[in-house]
Amino acid sequence: MASATLLIESATRPDRDRAIDALRAIAILGVVLGHWLVTALVFGHGAVFGASPLRFLPQFTPISWLFQTLAVFFLVGGQVAAISRSRQIPYSGWVLARFRRLFRPVAVVVAVWATVAGFSIAAGVDPASVRTLVSLVLSPMWFLLVFVALTAATPLIGRLHPAIPLAVVATVDLLRLGLGAPAWVGWVNLLAGWMVPFVLGAAWAQGRWDDRVSLWSLLLGGLAATVALVWWAGYPAAMVGVPGAGFSNLAPPSLAAVTFGLAQCGAAGLLRDPLRRLMRRPALWAGVVVANLSAMTIFLWHQTAMITGTVLVWLAAGPRPGLHTVPESTAWVVARLGWLPLFALILTLCCLAVDRVRSSRS
Template sequence: MRELRSRWSALAAGIEAATPAGRDRAVDALRALAILGVVLGHWLVTSLTAADGGLRGTSPLSHMPWLAPVSWVFQTLAVFFLVGGHVAALGYTSARERGTSYGAWVGQRLGRLFRPVAAVLVLWTVVAGGMLVGGAELDTVRTLVKLVLSPLWFLLVFAALTVATPLVARLSPVWPAVVVAGVDGWRFGLGGPEWIGWANVAAGWLVPFTLGAAWSRGALARRGRLLLLVGGAATATATLVLWGGYPASMVGVPGAPVSNLNPPTLAAVAFGLVQCGLALLARDRLARLMRRPSAWAKAALVNLSAMTVFLWHQTAMMAVTALGLLVPVRLPGLHTPPDSLGWTAARVVWLPVFAASLGLCWAAFRTHERARRSRPAAVTAARCVPRTSVEEKLHA
């Protein structure tokens, strides 16, 4: 134990030394919290039950709708888009000042997003093909592949907004919010076609993205303005859920007639603004916390492999679930229907196992998140994290 503490202290010291002096560490802390919120949320509200020799996807929110507040804590994508808009706006401005072309800037940013995707697609193409050849049920394979690919929609939207940064960086968040309200009014109030709701995929996530860009310009520095944002958005969310007919859950629930997330609704956008406001209110406290080398090292390490963690967390959960099928009985919280508090308690017990499985995925695939280098990178004192990787990726 003492040796582990010593190695961790050395690693934290190495990351501390490699971090630029002027770096806004609170931004990285918010990004890390957003990614971990999504991961834990998926692990808590996604269930694969064993049925008829295969696996079927379901959710405890279908059986226990009163657990909807869980989604309020772990549906943190709005914070990720907030940070993304902030970083993209600052990065593009900095690139222009350095004389870097738009093509070079956007190519670098998209490379960080999509390099790790190729490994996921290749592995699951092989796994899905092998399962079908081996006689697995088509519904089982479809369920698993859907869980793996479902996070990719987020990357596509995030990439599109990143590409559009020069056009949207100075756009007021009010305008995309108005689009979302108009689409919802047409869709739910006037009986418009369901497909029109997908316009909100861009407009809905553009709201926190442009809010992040406004943050980069210093427009959200006043605490009073943030308190007004949180109070107004919270009131709007409560009104929409209690009297507007919107679901209380901020994630999709299998079998529900309306999802707040697919596509985003006005309720999801209002709730996301609450989260963004709270995140911005907490940034000074986070900045103080991140001055501690140990706390900063944890946030930095999540950021160094953010896409790897995001892309492989569902695979990690499914690997544990599949291996559990080798046991002759159904394991509570893993294969049993998510219809009781007992299942919820058992699922919490499984979270460290999912995390260990994700750690193995991280060890195997994290190299795909770093750009290839012609020479080996120097290694920190703990000999775990390439120092050049820290210096390059902990930039924004």
């Protein structure tokens, strides 16, 4: 282990900004833990359905503030894409390489779950239950389509001011929530909402919007705007979707989700110098490098790991709190925390298996 850590340290370029990698690792960790904590699979009456503790325990809403880190992911993505695009590489080759890096792993997950779904239905499993499980795995992948679209548009996005997509989000919310426009209008925000942190990341790559005054303005201004939208404009306090709730800040992204994302971007910028100092420690840096190398695998397979653990325990020991029961009590939350190491172990095995397959093909 020590030799591997030293090898990673010696192989790292001296000019590499380790804070970018650390922020990406934090964003991935936030998404994974967020899904594992607020997604429940309830087993009962021969079926499986999804639920969320936030519906029954609103006092745990701050969990969604900590672990909804998509804005940081898009921020880092915008910065990395802008830096990469600044190199003298033909656009077509650059964009195709990035697309292949994203979609090849996705194809594997889709193929695996198509097979699992087919065998499950053929074996007599309730189709609605299969649909619940498949949707848990595939639904987070929506963001990859948005990420690809924004990445492809990096040469144009790098010239935008973040206020432009922010204004689009505000206008769309006014139309759909205040003036009675059709609900489908809101899906314009799927691209415009996540374009805001992506544009900020591209601006950082160009040395703009990254001074401390700007970062504190993003943090405090984003927080103030979010509080105002939740307190006076009726936006939900939860920054993730809650099954059964009438309105979600994420489907599609609302103005509150975007302003909260701006606050996260400001916080991320302010954390860069402390993270750079921390990443000088070889052991911490090695962990971040491993997480970044497996980032796509972790994202694509973390829900599969949760589902696998949940089903295996059900088959071996029957229903257990924190895994198969309705998430309506604090006891469920405590029990859920105890199951997280199991999910992490299965996810680690998934990453090792994917890495083995990738190595055998190369």
